């Protein structure tokens with residue numbers, strides 16, 4: 168049993184529905200075998216548990232573990248190519264890099280770099296867009312299990328508009344997918360997600376094969392891309408003339424449900440938003456990626472008004488890194504600049520999007536905020552003394568202001584410790 172004495176910020180109540188930042192300057196979280204059993208003042212906790220180890224974290228700010236709902240495993244080494252729209256970026260930057268993961272030694276190295284990137288940034292749960300190679304997925308799942316992270320991921324599939332080395336077909340994708348599900352889904356904190364790359368590189372038969380895996384393996388997840396770029400949307404309409412719209416390409420295949428996370432949705436039709444809301448599907452909002460690829464402004468207001476669940480993703484490597492704090496502040500910038508009228512986001516909205524919203528999106532009810540009954544997934548933000556973020560936190564007008572400064576200035580260098588299920592995991 169451990170008593171964490173800390174300054175704690177979290178968002179148990181959704182700020183998009185009237186909730187506010189919950190902040191406490193000196194509170195005790197009693198953690199027993201990874202479970203938060205009490206949240207009280209320090210003296211009460213000490214008296215109740217005189218034998219417990221005490222960890223004093225009051226020189227930093229403790230926030231819930233961050234949740235990344237869209238991040239690509241094979242793109243760690245592809246971060247930072249600027250100046251290309253989506254389809255050129257895929258052809259020239261991302262896909263040639265992804266082809267290298269056919270080599271198991273390369274895949275092993277990348278898996279390590281990827282998991283280090285997540286944990287160093289304070290990410291404790293993620294929906295991970297995997298590799299096109301089943302061998303690379305075995306390597307990744309094995310490394311992810313050891314890391315302790317809460318990871319949902321799967322084999323990426325496509326049967327067109329990809330380099331030859333990345334192509335698959337109905338039979339092979341079904342066999343490889345089922346074998347990976349059998350080996351990894353439900354093992355420790357791992358779960359499987361059927362992952363067609365996008366409907367620009369998957370025909371109706373391949374998408375339907377994914378739908379059959381979902382039907383035959385209740386509880387597995389689905390992730391893909393949706394309405395990211397206008398040229399992509401036009402291409403998808405040509406490849407899928409039978410579909411009502413982009414979302415319908417997935418829906419017809421049985422891939423749209425409550426356990427479906429679709430990245431971007433920058434250019435949705437109203438019908439698609441209505442259908443996502445009805446199905447309970449999630450939009451993974453990836454603001455640095457949308458900026459880097461000039462994909463457009465994410466219509467957050469339309470998603471909220473339609474009742475579509477939204478959480479944050481880094482979209483490494485079109486996104487510019489693993490730092491979800493940066494995604495938060497970039498979302499704030501873009502909402503301010505959106506000519507069609509964005510949402511005025513506060514630091515509470517940003518923390519919610521990066522933590523509780525992601526946990527709800529991935530149905531990880533056991534995490535998302537630091538309340539009694541949750542598992543202790545937490546991040547200690549503690550900038551070096553005298554650094555601008557440290558000075559900013561010390562001189563903040565109030566806790567919401569301090570939280571805003573963490574989003575504005577926070578980097579992995581400011582993350583001093585990361586716990587997953589009560590175990591320190593910072594590299």
Ligand code: GUN
Pocket residue numbers: 239253257261364365392395456482485
């Ligand atoms: N659409 C299909 N593949 C990708 C990808 O790797 N990154 C992004 N941003 N969009 C995609």
Ligand code: ZN
Pocket residue numbers: 237239296392430482
């Ligand atoms: Zn992506």
